[in-house]
Amino acid sequence: MLGVSVAGFPRARIEPPTLIGISAVLMWSATIGLYRNISETFGAVGGSALIFTFSGIVATLYGGRAAFRGHSRLYLLVGGAMFVTYEIALALAVGLAQDRTQTVEVGMINYLWPCFTIALAVMVGQARADLLLVPGVMLSLAGVLLASSGSGFSLHSMLDNVAGNPLPYFLALVAAITWPLYTIFTRRLSGGKSAVPPFLLMTAALLWVYYFASNQPPLHFDLRGLTMTLLFGVLTTLAYSAWTHGVSHGNLTLMATASYFTPLLSVMLSSILLNMMPGMNFWGGALLVTGGSLVCWFASRQ
Template sequence: MSSTLYALTAIAIWATLASLGSALSHVPPFLLTGLALIIGSMPSWPLVLRDRAAWKVPKTTLALGIYGLFGFHFLLFIALRHAPTIEANLVNYLWPLFMVVLAPLLLPGVSLRPLHIVAALLGFVGAAVAILGARSGTAPSAVTEYWGFVPALGSALIWASYSLWTKRVAAFPTSAIGLFGLVSGALALVCHALLEPSATLVGKDWMLIVLCGLGPLGAAFFVWDMALKRGDARQIGILSYLTPLASTALLLLVTGRPLTWSIALAAALIIAAALMGSRASGRAGRAPAA
């Protein structure tokens, strides 16, 4: 299986995350994050039982994995719970652009070109269109829902910085992602017990949580890592810009929501900005993908 097929498989799986998160918006975010991450780590359990080295990573690498997996998904689920789903999803998918813009700050030897600035402005215009188009009225609840875009932006920043920082740590086996997920999931469940009210999950909830764990919070990470280890990160990174388009299209299908001009324009601007930022990197090739 080629690196491109691995990457496209991960993208197809990630496209379901926002839809699953929206369907599970009634589940406390810490509980949802914890259960899904633990389920997602299960495919690597047999490997570590056979060889303990499968999960052998430095403490700093483990901390980075927890920061990425736990932080990103928790903030994303919070955003999907408090903001209009499609617009929050579009804001979250500024992460490919952030990876390019933050590269000079987080990676040595990477510079920022003028085209990067243009791409950054275009991306933020797209985010503004998504946010402003989320509400056409002046209902009191509108102000509250706007705050839901803050965690969406935070999740994008976390995933971008996590992806860049993985280029600065020692290489780790793909199986170690299972350790990241297991520890992050356990941490999320502790937070749920301490900070959230208890919740009763019905059969449908469990089915969706299992799908969420085995798919976008599990298999996608393993498959994406395989793609990066086998192919050119620059080419694979460009493929990641298909994710917001696929994710938004699936959300429209699942929610039965019409494709309004603001959603279409925001999607076009964000995707165009991400592609422009990636192209501006030119030969540097130092903007890795998640």
């Protein structure tokens, strides 16, 4: 157990299960950078198909047969559709970005999901919030605007930036909306069981069908690319397992708070993985998205 003390504040203790859960946030923050590196090696569709094939195999080996049993048909259909939509939308958004800078921009749009999740939970009656929820959502949207606007903070500059390649931005927005839907509406349908392994394999199967049915560049052997793909599969399984362990045995409030820093962590890790340095506007946008998510959490924390 770790202790942190600050003058005037009581000593805060973070139990090991909570630290394990928070480690999932770090692993998920590396997603955008790894997605892009793999897509640059194998193509947007082929790379995504390989990613989910490896992830599905690793998750299946870890979860065993139990991961495929005892699920309700409604959860498999509804939850599976939302999960697959989210994963494919995000993977293709990153893979179809024109360059690495645009990759991090579409990743930022995806990270609107924390504040969208809280807003949706309030709308469907699963949570309560005060009026701070509105400025929280607006702050996160302003962060995306700033991060995607290039050199100036304006809607016009963002639209000009998006107009040249609108599909990745649209897919990232679909992802940002779909994950909250999956989170909220499958919570009761799942019965406390996770069907992540079959969902990952389902995602891979659909991507392979699209790959062979469309005109995609041929795959080639690349040891570095395959190593990153295997690493991605292992990280995916570890992240889901760590988060589940933390939720079951740790401090959920601390874990939820840590998850709202994913945009900033993602920018930092993407800068390393993609060997690039985003401009000041982008860092400011990441701060606004993170701040907006925290305001949304504060509005609903009761």
